[in-house]
Amino acid sequence: MQPIQPTDVQTALDQLIGKELYLHLETTNGAYANHNNDSVLTVNAYIRNGKVTPLSGKIMGSGPYRVGLKIELGWIYAEGLTHWEIDSQGRLLMAGHDQEGRLAVALQLSSSPFDV
């Protein structure tokens, strides 16, 4: 993955508008967050292969970045994104990593289902 260049990500998002896509969306502070620090709540949300058709998509912020997608009946967004790539299968992968390189948030879009 590379550090996000917002104009490049915006170009990639633009190409996905109106297409039926598979969504991976997660945010996590790790399964051991509370084990490692009593005052922290372990939190994690996860969607693998939600089927969505974005009506519009924007990247905002000055880094870390926010990406929001408008869909027919609502919204999808992720905050804290730092890195991105189009992988070898043509999927748009975006993630937010902390200073130690740990993934904290991921937003990914693919024209075929992600592996489960």
Add this chain to the structure above:
Amino acid sequence: MNDHLLVIFPHPDDEAFGVSGTIAQHTKKGAPVTYICLTLGQMGRNMGNPPFATRESLPLIRQKELENACAAVGIKDLRQFGLRDKTVEFEDEKFLADQFLAVIEEVKPARLITFYPGYSVHPDHEATARAVVRAVKGMAEMERPELLCVAFAKNSEEDLGAPHIVTDVSDVFEDKMNCIKAHKSQTQWLVDRVEKEAGMMEWVKNERFWRYPL
């Protein structure tokens, strides 16, 4: 006497820290070890800075690491169950227990090592442990393997007492470290600490188990 050891954990690297020395001692004697690993640890968070992995490439990396880790401690029978990290507790427990039971009946282990239910912190660890206990409880008493559990919740010693078995694995320390190092994407931080901190070294040189009261 059958000296088969069966190890059941949900994530590649769960075997590395607490059990790989015991495994290496076992395989060095020429005794067989079967390792059931339920997932590929797909939800690991450590991607590196700069990132060396993505959410999608991590499982491919961890597959290779798992194979290398098994080779490091002489595991020849690795059974991968193809589940998804962080979803084990949402699977049907009886289905999982039945799958474990089929392997137990096949390899007839003298000892089975897994996590201690209620004292293993991660929901996948807990779900695995519960299903193992369910599988073993379903067996006739005479047929059951000895069930040894790894516990690392903060209240483990307070509630369970001192570990029933503490195994000194100094004689296979290098193999154990090679197993830990094989899971490079997950264990770099630990390897650094073991090499710098005397306390960590002692922790790695001893493996601690509690017998589960069936």
